[in-house]
Amino acid sequence: MKAVVIIGAGMGGLASAARLSARGMAVTLVEAQAEVGGKAARVAVDGASIDAGPTVFTMRDVFDEIFEESGARLEDYVSVKKAEVLARHAWNDSETLDLYAxxxxxxxxxxxxxxxxxxxxxxxxxxxxxxxxxxxxxxxxxxxxxxxxxxxxxxxxxxxxxxxxxxxxxxxxxxxxxxxxxxxxxxxxxxxxxxxxxxxxxxxxxxxxxxxxxxxRGVWLIDGGINALAVALRRLAEGNGAQFRMGERVCQILMNGAGEACGVRLDSGEVIPADSVICNADPNAIATGHFGQDPSRAVKPLPPAKRSLSALVWYAHTKTSGFDLTHHNVFFSSDYKREFDEIASGRPPSDPTAYVCALDRSADLNAAAAPQGRERLQIIVNAPANGDRFSYDPKETQGCTRALKARLEKCGLMLEEDMPHELATPATWERLFPATGGALYGRASHGSAASFLRQGPRTRIRKLYCAGGATHPSAGVPMAALSGLLAAKKVEQDLASTRTFHQAATPGGISTRSATTEPTPSR
Known part of the structure; x- marks a missing residue:
């Protein structure tokens, strides 16, 4: 049984784990956080659990395929329904436009x-x-x-x-x-x-x-949000024998004397050997030595000027009034060009466009009345990816919150003055996803050549692969899953091409024991 170690339980890593375990490989997924999902995590605010990452679910067929390969159905793991209203858009008070399925x-x-x-x-x-x-x-x-x-x-x-x-x-x-x-x-x-x-x-x-x-083509709503989809992929992979090592961090990708990836070392010092390694982290984390100097040559570093946008994200539990929210809502700034010019100069926008996901609202045409009392909101404003060079102090965050509320109020949406909330800044994302500066989408898609410059599943080091939203084909929930499937397919192809050869002892003095024999912490 071939052993594969996957670093990171984001959507790409989970898709890889589901496919490879369904194909009979011994999969060990190591995740530094306590829960799966990567950016699709959850945060607690004022006693409410709020989606911390992506909220829009499209290209459902990608996930139907993942579950079907394991002899399962997506709807057996999560409750999914198609949204009738794609999004509600607003500019100023009384200027609104809905797009529909x-x-x-x-x-x-x-x-x-x-x-x-x-x-x-x-x-x-x-x-x-x-x-x-x-x-x-x-x-x-x-x-x-x-x-x-x-x-x-x-x-x-x-x-x-x-x-x-x-x-x-x-x-x-x-x-x-x-x-x-x-x-x-x-x-x-x-x-x-x-x-x-x-x-x-x-x-x-x-x-x-x-x-x-x-x-x-379709926006789908999942009970429990995108995090519930991540949990479902974990259950699917575990059902096929995949092992999940949660709350443990990989500090080094190991290489053998032939210059191939051959396993990982954890912060604890434990070594998990493998025939292949898939890294579901931003490729720049490899390039800048976060997994050791030897594997850093596997990918090219990404210059800060090529980074994608970051974001200011408010997780709020608040009373709302004055605007009829649906599930997905967008409140546009008065000057879009100025907004992106300010971001390009390294400043948060003074009059931002804001995306508001009203987690407790339906996106059906026959939506129920507004929730009584406080409701859960995730609010996103685009920001520069300078989280490794700039930290938002309380004065800065208060100013950003005032600018956000001013834009929402111009469109008719009122929030509580002292709403319970947490604010994630580019510096927050840099701490969670090192070597990104807080860029949430990898390389920016600027210019005609940008799509050809994203890191692909194979790297310069044999048996080391990349997956995730910062790799090919692009960012977003379905694209990150597709990247994981592409990485898994490369692993299968490359392992199949070596099966006719005799296995050699692995240089470097590490055990070649199967990763599935490593102890799994209780959950």
Whole structure:
């Protein structure tokens, strides 16, 4: 039985563990935190449990496939339903627009909001983004990473150059949106999708417009949030024999005399040997020596200027009034360009766009009345990824909270003056995810070449692989899971190619005992 060690229980690591354990491999997953989920953790505020990470669940088919490979069904592990309202958008008081799971209803809503020309533009936008998605889904998002456009064009088909050009890789997303939407509010709405992978719509390629189609294909609600999905993946992997070592930190990726990864060392000094190692951490943590100097050559370091966005995230338990919240809500700033210019200069936005997830609200058309008393909110504002160079003092955090509340109030949403809350800053994310500066999405998708520069599953060191939202194909819950599946497939391929050879003693003096024989702490 081949032994695989996975570092990190984020979505990528969990997807790898589920697939490899289903294929009969001896999987040991080591996670420094007490619970699985990575960024999809939970925090306690005022006695309430609040989602700490991603809240939007799309591309359900990715997870259906993971569970089906283990002979299970996703709905046997979590309660999932399709949202009828994708999101509610607001600019100023009384300026609101809902997008729906029903595309015709979305077109009608846009027409009522911005006129018949905008509705026609949305119809063209729908067709164009669907085309982009269909072109890139298999060859890029679910396939191996490529280092330049030519291999991608080869996968798409050399005779389909028109399709390749239709992705508009050399045009900024913001400029491309003007071709569909003369109304600046709609440019702002659909430009925000670039932030799903931590990028500015003014610098990201127009190709990222396909994210709008991903969401239009369906947004799903999970009882218990994305963390419940992470727990379900753990249960699935454990059911196939995977071992989870929670609350233990890997301090070193070990290498043998042949220059191959051969296991990990924990902070306790314990060594877990393995035939392959998958690292579900930001690749820059490897490059900067967080797992030892020897493996640091496995990947290229990421310059701070290439980092994606970070975020200020409020976890609040508060009374609300004045705005009819649904589950997903966006409150737009008055000047989007200034907002991203301020972030690029290293400052939090003075008038921020805010995403509000109202965890206790339904996204159905027949939503129940507002919760009585306080409700749980997760509120996200984009911020610069400088958490390794700048720490927010109380004066700074109070100023950010005032700016947030001022924006919400302009759109009609009132929160308690002294609402119970916790605030996570870029410095918080740097502590949790070292070597990132707080960047939550890895490399920013700025410029036409950005998609080709993300770290792929294989590294420069044999038997060491990368997974997670900072690797290919991109950030986000389904993309991180796809990265884990890609890493697992590379492990399978590489191990299969060596099975006909005799096993040699592992240089370096460590035991070759199976990782499954290591003790597992009680939970």
């Amino acid at each position: 029903d595309p015709e209803r979305s077109r009608d809503a846009i027409g009522n909001f911005a006129g018949a020309e905008a509705a026609r533009g949305y119809a063209r936008f729908q067709a164009e983004t669907a085309r982009m998605y269909n072109i890139l889904n298999e060859p890029m998002m679910r396939g191996d990473n490529v280092s330049s456009p030519l291999p991608l064009l080869w996968r798409i088909g050399l005779t389909r150059f028109g399709d390749f050009a239709a992705m508009r890789p050399h045009k900024s997303m913001w400029k491309a949106l003007r071709d569909f939407f003369p109304d600046p509010r709609l440019q702002q709405l659909f430009g925000r999708y670039s932030t799903y992978c931590g990028s500015s719509p003014f610098q990201a390629p127009a190709t990222l417009m396909l994210i709008a189609h991903v969401e239009a």
